[in-house]
Amino acid sequence: MLLNLTDRSSVALRGNPQIADEFGxxxxxxxxxxxLRMLEFIKGVADKEDPSKGAIIDLFSGAGSVSHYFSNSRxxxxxxxxxxxxxxxxxxLNPCTDKxxxxxxxxxxLSSIKPKIEKAIYPLIEYEKNIIELGExxxxxxxxxxxxxxxxxxFIDGLSQNSKYPLKVALNNSMELINELDSNIPLATLYFGGxxxxxxxxxxxxxxLNEINNAPxxxxxxxxxxxxxxxxxxxxxVGKQFAQPIRPRKKNGDPKPKLIQQLSKDRTLCVxxxxxxxxxxxxxxxxxxxxxxxxxxxxxxxxxxIPNDVNIVYADPPYTRDHYSRFYxxxxxxxxxxxxxxSETTIGGSLRLSRGLxxxxxxxxxxxxxxxxxxxxxxLFEKVAGSGKTLMLSYSPYDKDAKAHPRVxxxxxxxxxxxxxxxxxxxxxxxxxxxxxxxxxxxxxxASNNSEIILVCRN
Numbered sequence: 001m002l003l004n005l006t007d008r009s010s011v012a013l014r015g016n017p018q019i020a021d022e023f024g025x026x027x028x029x030x031x032x033x034x035x036l037r038m039l040e041f042i043k044g045v046a047d048k049e050d051p052s053k054g055a056i057i058d059l060f061s062g063a064g065s066v067s068h069y070f071s072n073s074r075x076x077x078x079x080x081x082x083x084x085x086x087x088x089x090x091x092x093l094n095p096c097t098d099k100x101x102x103x104x105x106x107x108x109x110l111s112s113i114k115p116k117i118e119k120a121i122y123p124l125i126e127y128e129k130n131i132i133e134l135g136e137x138x139x140x141x142x143x144x145x146x147x148x149x150x151x152x153x154x155f156i157d158g159l160s161q162n163s164k165y166p167l168k169v170a171l172n173n174s175m176e177l178i179n180e181l182d183s184n185i186p187l188a189t190l191y192f193g194g195x196x197x198x199x200x201x202x203x204x205x206x207x208x209l210n211e212i213n214n215a216p217x218x219x220x221x222x223x224x225x226x227x228x229x230x231x232x233x234x235x236x237x238v239g240k241q242f243a244q245p246i247r248p249r250k251k252n253g254d255p256k257p258k259l260i261q262q263l264s265k266d267r268t269l270c271v272x273x274x275x276x277x278x279x280x281x282x283x284x285x286x287x288x289x290x291x292x293x294x295x296x297x298x299x300x301x302x303x304x305x306i307p308n309d310v311n312i313v314y315a316d317p318p319y320t321r322d323h324y325s326r327f328y329x330x331x332x333x334x335x336x337x338x339x340x341x342x343s344e345t346t347i348g349g350s351l352r353l354s355r356g357l358x359x360x361x362x363x364x365x366x367x368x369x370x371x372x373x374x375x376x377x378x379x380l381f382e383k384v385a386g387s388g389k390t391l392m393l394s395y396s397p398y399d400k401d402a403k404a405h406p407r408v409x410x411x412x413x414x415x416x417x418x419x420x421x422x423x424x425x426x427x428x429x430x431x432x433x434x435x436x437x438x439x440x441x442x443x444x445x446x447a448s449n450n451s452e453i454i455l456v457c458r459n
Contacts, residue, residue, distance in 0.1 A: 054311030091225035140255035150194030
């Protein structure tokens, strides 16, 4: 990993600098704790602390909304440990404006591999359509069994033994046809078919993945970003994330009466249409500042090599026990295409795949682990203070008397720790701000009216 440590005397602007002030936000994926609604507030604090508009590091960049918002007024260094974040941020900070890439929308639809993959998955595509028709007539039991045991990965791994006979036949027939393909097992179908997407949708995602891998290198990143946004938009879960597939049954084991409505909402969406929409959105992005960098590394690595032109480090680490990788492992697998082993769990004395089909080696943030968080924050404060830069730390307070997820570090603890390294520690608040919870409204945990602050730390 190479970082440019030379001085950059100024931010290079293309065209009219005033355009940067009109630069809007961009939602690439449905993201937990998204900062979309407080971007102006974050930028206002940064501009007050650093009117010269020097470079800024977005330390846990996630879906890239903060990096993107800053990118037309400052040079941005986007940093995240997850590959999907790197792909999205590269597409936003260094956009491809070559309109030739738009032809890939039709190229995906007309791909020579499309009929081959569709033929291999045909038994499962037809079985899924048939049981949905049964469900529409009131027979939901086959559909429940399908959603619980349709995983092709689980079938291969021998952990889908409770699937009913017709489903086993469809799984076996598709597996035999897949083995006849002159390519690897279609990745999206193997891991997500039937579970997060319809089998037809997963087959089409695999078609797009194949075309991306065969595209010129200069196009591959933006094509992948468009696919990630598509995958996030059409995923068939509550909240558009990959933490948990839809539960088809009520607690008493009966099928949920609105199951068909839950499935039809997303599983009828056309992958190719949605991909074309996102490809156009990404290619319409413009940048007026040059020199942006995107890194997929641990936060400590970048803090040991901060470029001289950086004035602010913006950090938005996770604060609860919820590991963000649990919500986006599907996007990570699409990016890495590494055919990961899925984690298993023991329930009722029997070994099963994790319900969310989590990657076994997915990243576990130290900021989400109570025993590791103090050291993680200490390293953050110590390294930024040692560099002489200003730290802007986002924090979400919570009501201890409500059912909100507790923070692994309280605000008071953070401020005490920050005061060990910084002479100036002050909080800024935008007022009322409620985060997206990515779940049913009746399950929303109570949120504080002062649900986001920025802790400014400098010497």
